Amino acid sequence: MATGPRYEVLWSPSQPEKFLTFGNDLTLYKVEDQPGKAQVQKISDEKFANLVSINADNQYNMKCVAWYPKGDPEDLLAVGLTHGRVVLTNFGQEPDPHGLVGKTFVPKHGRTCNSLAWNPIDSNLLAAGFGEKSRTDYSILIWDINAKPSAELSSTPERNRTTSYIDSSFTVTKAMTELGLSETSTSLAWSYHNAATFITGMNNKFIRVFDIRDPTRPMKVALTKAVYGISADPHSAHRLASYCEGQLTIWDLRNFDKPVFTINEKCQINRLSWCPTRMGLLAVLPKDHPTIKLYDVQHATFSGEDVEPAVIERTVQPYPGNQTMSSFAWHPTDENRMITITPSGIIKDITVFERIALAWSPHTSVIWSCGKKLLQGSPEIPNVNVEDDISIKMKRRAKEGYGLKTDQLSDNGELTGDPQLEALWSWLCDVKTLREEGKIRNSGKNTIKMPGVKSVVQGELNGTGVCMRSEEKVVEWEGLDWPLSSVMYKSEDRTRTLQLCGWNFSRDDQSLDGFLKELEEDEEYERAAAIALFNLKLRKTIEILKRGASSSNAGDLNLNVVAMALSGYTDDKNTLWCEMCSSLCQKLHNPYLKAMFAFLISNNDGYTLVLSESEMKVQDRVAFACHFLSDAGLAQYVGELTKEMINDGNLQGILLTGLTKDGVDLIERYVDKSSDVQTASLVMLQAFPSEISKDSRVEYWIDCYRSLLDRWRLWHESKFDVYRSQCDAQSRPAQQVFISCNFCGKSIASNMITGTARARFMTTFGVGIANKSKINSCPGCRKPLPRCALCLINMGTPSAPPPTCKPKDETEDVGKRSQFNNWFTWCQTCRHGGHAFHMTQWFTKHTECPVTSCKCKCMTMDGIGTVTSTTKTES
Structure with a gap:
């Protein structure tokens, strides 16, 4: 036929x-x-x-x-x-x-x-x-x-x-x-x-x-038998391809004894061709086949060890179904464009799209490649505010000095605007104050810098390692017309627990009134009333509720109803009053109001309804348990609540765990949920030095945060490494760079000299340790140090700026200027240099070396230096 x-x-x-x-x-x-x-x-x-x-x-x-x-x-x-x-x-x-x-x-x-x-x-x-x-x-x-x-x-x-x-x-x-x-x-x-x-x-x-x-x-x-379809790579002078039946071979003319690699096809090869616009892209057409195979040999290695795949394979099918092709041709100039034809003469003009390589910028922009083009843009996600992204928040907080405000740790929380973080830093600030005042001391074997309630209850903070036996004390209610008493527990450990919870007061002194007044000023009337009630002061509770109901800012008629209900309190649990209060408790929304009624109608053996009120602050629930639960009940409740807080990653649980191993587990869960390695790193620094500083998770968070700061180039705005070295001296890197003498090869730093040699040097030159920056000769061989290329004074001598290099503020005292101005600095190419201050001033206006006859373009070799110099010149 x-x-x-x-x-x-x-x-x-x-x-x-x-x-x-x-x-x-x-x-x-x-x-x-x-x-x-x-x-x-x-x-x-x-x-x-x-x-x-x-x-x-x-x-x-x-x-x-x-x-x-x-x-x-x-x-x-x-x-x-x-x-x-x-x-x-x-x-x-x-x-x-x-x-x-x-x-x-x-x-x-x-x-x-x-x-x-x-x-x-x-x-x-x-x-x-x-x-x-x-x-x-x-x-x-x-x-x-x-x-x-x-x-x-x-x-x-x-x-x-x-x-x-x-x-x-x-x-x-x-x-x-x-x-x-x-x-x-x-x-x-x-x-x-x-x-x-x-x-x-x-x-x-x-x-x-x-x-x-x-x-x-x-x-x-x-x-070789692969002598068909020889095609030279237009982008590489040494690479070519050929085939034989179903075997494709790639050759390197520099090593022509054997092919770089061989690919076996299932079908016989009909045609192959290198792409003229894309380096390393080889198209292969199998005989009577509906697809063209593309091999990206960009990553091919010419050694015996391949650390990654030598060829990336993909296919292109221009025609629907299984319609075969007889030939194709790359366009000579249009990127990745080709034309194909079937045996019956049907033509298709197609573009082979590259795989898109997508990358996130550390500054929240997206960049991707499309062939030879590099595109950049900002993601616009519907109904999503980019400012809510955790990376944006961490970058903004780092610029504002988040975590580095050491005088008042609570100021760090105020920078975030996050109630959970505000409570976290406020607690850290309170514990730091308690330690400085001597109210919390470690007398056990393990030193815990930031202890939690669990450490106190388990006895880790005392010498015996066992929680002290608590004393049962019968306390009379205040504000009732008839006598009523309740059992409360007292011990030194419970006092520490109350202090950690922020209840730094006794029910019998005026500090309680001051604490309640602060809560009222913050319009936390329900919480203030509940704390007064938990301290058995019913009349004060009713007064607080009345003031809250009459407040112009936070007035709530429900508070009057609650005050009226409380005024009819009776100790008999089988009365109509208790029945009505139980019904009212289920309809209230405020957790503290619900907790008050639950406290009044509950028996003295459990207080389960109060302790299970999850919307109450953890410190108030723990403080309530510290007042009314026995030693065994308190230990059990603290243990269960700690486990719950860790599982939820709730930072309120830091009160229970402290900065201990349990605290690391809690922070780990929080990081898993929020990715906030910034807070995790900065909070853990408060516990340094301690055993948790050696935890691999803590080290990982710190490394991640340091990497983020480097990518954001926040080297000056965030002094994280400086603060870390202050918290833990072991984290300071060892000195790695020394300036050595041209004559004897020894370090010129006087602090490197030890023993009698140091004493002889100081005596000979008549200088003390405080004046060692004035040494202008080698302490080893006493040869003079090099001279500054601008002021011509031997290096190591405090220098005043020359008339052409005066600081912007002429009233500045030269003698009080930072020591960095006197540091050695030199070009890594021509080796010329001088005092750091003089070099900085020179390169704000010049790019060439200040040494006569030296044509080195020192500043142009430093990318960051070039940007800095240009910025200063324009300003």
């Missing part, structure tokens, strides 16, 4: 919107946005291929086609024919000033020309490869298209010519270079980087690299 032509496709190398197809004839198309009047194909959603011209001069004889790589002459083609001739033709453009159209290159013996290649650099050179062996002829002929026609052929009798239509005036028989005598050539290619380098596959077992300036022998030879 007869079959139709198998179409091939080529892009024009010089006209970006032209391409041709060839099978039986040559057809030229132009890609346009609008369909033309003649024959047209829609090749993409927005593009049409309009027919321009058809060349049928060599119909049925074409074997291969190569497009001239330059734009002049326009649309010049080399056509290899089945009987061996190579013809230069075009699509009938007139005139032909170069006289190339119609020129024919004829080998000695008629053999099929199966491959053509133009030299991309020296474009007048055309190579032709022949697949049939001839004992007296060469398999590769390189023609110079500008060569003169053969005079011998023009005088040859008509019968001796290969074909009758060849004009002798356009025939060339003498090739410029001949390669491969009595051999075969299966594929060939020119190097894109060297006009004289020519690569070919020969005899089905060699790939040979020739220098056409010396064609007698090849420069390199590789023994």
